[in-house]
Amino acid sequence: MGSDRRVDGAADGAVDGGQAARWNGPAGNAWVESQDLVDGLFAPLERLVVDAVPAGRGGRVLDVGCGTGGTTVALARRLGPGGRCVGVDVSEPMVVAARARAEREGVRASFVRADASDPVFEPGSFDAVVSRFGVMFFADPVRAFAQLRRAAKEGSVLRFVVWRGIEENPFMTTAERAAAPLLPDLPERVPDVPGQFGLADAGRVRRLLGAGGWAGVEVRPVDAVCVMPEAELVPYFSRFGPVGIALRGTDPATRARVIESVRPAFSSFVRGSEVRFTAACWQIEARASGR
Numbered sequence: 001m002g003s004d005r006r007v008d009g010a011a012d013g014a015v016d017g018g019q020a021a022r023w024n025g026p027a028g029n030a031w032v033e034s035q036d037l038v039d040g041l042f043a044p045l046e047r048l049v050v051d052a053v054p055a056g057r058g059g060r061v062l063d064v065g066c067g068t069g070g071t072t073v074a075l076a077r078r079l080g081p082g083g084r085c086v087g088v089d090v091s092e093p094m095v096v097a098a099r100a101r102a103e104r105e106g107v108r109a110s111f112v113r114a115d116a117s118d119p120v121f122e123p124g125s126f127d128a129v130v131s132r133f134g135v136m137f138f139a140d141p142v143r144a145f146a147q148l149r150r151a152a153k154e155g156s157v158l159r160f161v162v163w164r165g166i167e168e169n170p171f172m173t174t175a176e177r178a179a180a181p182l183l184p185d186l187p188e189r190v191p192d193v194p195g196q197f198g199l200a201d202a203g204r205v206r207r208l209l210g211a212g213g214w215a216g217v218e219v220r221p222v223d224a225v226c227v228m229p230e231a232e233l234v235p236y237f238s239r240f241g242p243v244g245i246a247l248r249g250t251d252p253a254t255r256a257r258v259i260e261s262v263r264p265a266f267s268s269f270v271r272g273s274e275v276r277f278t279a280a281c282w283q284i285e286a287r288a289s290g291r
Helices: 015-022 026-033 035-041 043-050 068-078 092-103 141-150 170-181 202-211 230-237 242-246 252-269
Strands: 059-064 081-087 107-114 124-133 152-163 215-227 274-288
Touching: 026 035, 026 092, 026 170, 035 043, 035 068, 035 215, 035 230, 043 068, 043 124, 043 152, 043 215, 043 274, 059 141, 059 170, 068 081, 068 107, 068 124, 081 092, 092 107, 092 230, 124 141, 141 152, 141 202, 170 242, 170 252, 202 215, 202 274, 215 230, 230 242, 230 252, 230 274, 242 252, 252 274
Parallel strands: 059 081, 059 124, 081 107, 124 152
Antiparallel strands: 152 274, 215 274
């Protein structure tokens, strides 16, 4: 099921150096350790991409930036026994976790560790290409979308979900704003570069997809309510994002001070035993036509 190392001519291969260093180190391990939390948190957004494929009709789907495989497994279930879903990601620890998950759950899902910007798959291999938060990190987005177009059959759909602007997603930057006095070297958020908000500009996304060979681009704003247990809030902000990265290199005393300063900044998002926030995203769809 999920344990094969080669998928229809696609082999685990070289990955982009910058992103590989990030996702094959502590960042990737953090996602593996917190995969249940992350999957639950972004479940409303997962459904947006899973619904891109018809239920029970089989076919082949590519999940780009598949992470630990939650969306890939959900897609495989939706396709039914006649279908197959392939996940691709640059992170070895996440791909290993995804293979183990598919094996446990007995679904037709396989995984490749590779950079989707490279010619990993045979031309015309897939009936649909989808991604939940997996396409914002490409160093060369036009090249990446062109390779995904190459891997798609004529007429197939591309659907992905990405974050809208920083200003529309205050929850995502609350920790770094609160921690800035104690962690002065936190990186500045820069628009239109690989990262969480790398595809926040809808007009730019249309241009990138058109240059990559996709047609009929549709961009729809989506606001999804995401929920996590309040008990998971500190583990969440101390593990993920710029603050989570910075805390890995700090001493215990500094870590404790940062957590003490940052936790109150999330008070407006806490509702009793839950943390609730709105994820302001784009749902983007295009077609593999007009080659």
